[in-house]
Amino acid sequence: MEHQVKYLLQESELPRQWYNIVPDLPSPPPPPLHPGTKQPVGPDALAPLFPMALIQQEVSPDRFIDIPEPVVDVYRLWRPTPLFRARRLEKDLGTPARIYYKYEGVSPAGSHKPNTAVPQAYYNAQEGVTKLTTETGAGQWGSALAFASALFGLECEVWQVRASYDQKPYRRLLMEAYVLNHVLMHQTVIGEEAIKQLALAGDTPDLIIGCTGGGSNFSGLIFPFLREKLAGKMNPVLRAVEPAACPSFTRGVYAYDFGDTAGLTPLLKMHTLGHDFVPDPIHAGGLRYHGMSPLLSHIYELGLIEAVAKPQSECFAAGLRFARTEGILPAPEPTHAVAACIEEALRCKETGEEKVILTALCGHGLLDLSAYSNYQAGQVEDFDLPMAAVQDALTRLPAAV
């Protein structure tokens, strides 16, 4: 046991249900509103955009939702994912803390994104959809959906943000080689597996750290642990890490806003920097969303999670240290979580605490080598958050409800 590094589950231990945290919360999240009437938007209004099965999941009162068998069949290609104990990183840091990371980079798209891309493609195909269209930031989502669409015979059209596209020319082909929406719940397979794996390791987490862009990776990791915490079975601190250049939790406001820059979505109550705030072009493209998931924002307001922000140079340095010790180069997004883990582990070195830290390495950085190359060449800037621009964007929030 002492020298175990990798905690693996058998295929039979793959979760068969997604966890829906909403019924377990002390109060429900505020509903989405129609931008004109300011009245709650019912499931019917979502029907032109989403298959009914996903809309039902959005409003389900059930704590657990069965994962369809064809989705489980696809999950089997890479799930359960491994949980690693970062023994070499711990040694390098000289910390008494025990650091575990759940590694989602083993998926076909190299990130956690297929966990939800696959069921979304499946439900769309089930309801007769033949073509999906999506936009993608850093390209991970587009790749994941292209893969999932191909599996279920769907055509897929992906629109990528130009700045991200230019930084990652080769992501395009992965999308072409495969052929598209976020439901945090689908990502809970990550946390469910991690609970079993930490039990195998004989440890209980004191602190769980994850990076947040829209919030799906973090939610997928922590929701099952939050369920256990709310039930009094464990008491981990839950810490979100966001980029200093786009800090919706730590510098945004909690208000109704549009989910998209164009202002076409229903109004969502969330932590936002203003829907038309454009963050500086940091390399962690997946973390540049102006807002935060409404459900995760609600949970933050309830005081159930905390948040910190990190500048990208600290994150790249943490990513390289991780690669040199653990042998996996993290994508720029999870380097934010790695930086926060290292910070905490060094704090434990000072205090002598044998804290158990868990994080999720939500994707590998093999398609981000140009970003690391820029960092090593001294070409990565830490942007100060332009507070004037945020204040300006916030003046264009929809009228308070």
Place this chain on the structure above:
Amino acid sequence: MEHQVKYLLQESELPRQWYNIVPDLPSPPPPPLHPGTKQPVGPDALAPLFPMALIQQEVSPDRFIDIPEPVVDVYRLWRPTPLFRARRLEKDLGTPARIYYKYEGVSPAGSHKPNTAVPQAYYNAQEGVTKLTTETGAGQWGSALAFASALFGLECEVWQVRASYDQKPYRRLLMEAYVLNHVLMHQTVIGEEAIKQLALAGDTPDLIIGCTGGGSNFSGLIFPFLREKLAGKMNPVLRAVEPAACPSFTRGVYAYDFGDTAGLTPLLKMHTLGHDFVPDPIHAGGLRYHGMSPLLSHIYELGLIEAVAKPQSECFAAGLRFARTEGILPAPEPTHAVAACIEEALRCKETGEEKVILTALCGHGLLDLSAYSNYQAGQVEDFDLPMAAVQDALTRLPAAV
């Protein structure tokens, strides 16, 4: 059992010994010779180049060599690697064959290369070496050695072939972020694990297929199975697949030749196209070596393995089909093995044979997207082997012994 896709071993099942096939062969391989005296080169002549522990392994009469504990500690980062049943590919092909693939792309360098890079770096460090220098073709070896060197505190200088370097600009950084020689034995961990995993699956292989450049991936996969075959416990056909542009087994001669283009090494008896034959610049850079491992060449001459050659366009098509069904984009090297698996599976479709086929996917293709992009753009050529150039190169073989 019916729907199992992934066969995983626990860390405790990681092999603790490498398998040395030489004592099990009906006759020993011919020795390396001094180019001047034409006399066998003894271990002492290798001492300036290699640590004594590795030289002892080269000439060891023992069937099994203990893997040092610090090497096992590193192997644990990614080993045991998964064995997959390619159910989606089988379905797509409509074949009754059962196809299994051992996936080595989960390693830090994304290929099988760290299996030997790590012990080589370890033994060098143990004997006081502080800096390693190597050349690398496609970059996978350089990446693997850079990673291994960093783990044991060694400096590492890597020289890369210009054609490969230009095709894969981002491989460079992976070498910079981490910091050589092939011993086939180190790779036998692949086959040892696969034996256990096929037993878990309840299957015995009828055919084992692997791609060959220098031969380490193929040897690592088949040597443990060949041991079982020589002992009468199973009877798989063992098939090497080489590129049509560099077919040392199928079009080369079995003769003493230099291992390197410059003619500086001892003379090695092997299948060779002539040490100064320069193959066309195919994308599977790892398969462009003019010769074949002397040990594997000897085993081929003994009639224990067979070989076929494949043109690269067929291989790229097979790689894309694999990616679209199995979700993993293979490196150009293992697409050769995938193409041969598909060919055999389609043959089984005709005959109705429920053949059990095993292959090794020795690396992922995430750093080879530009090659796939060229293929999809119709820019990948199938080169005819320039037999005149081979005949010419063969006139410069060292004088027959």
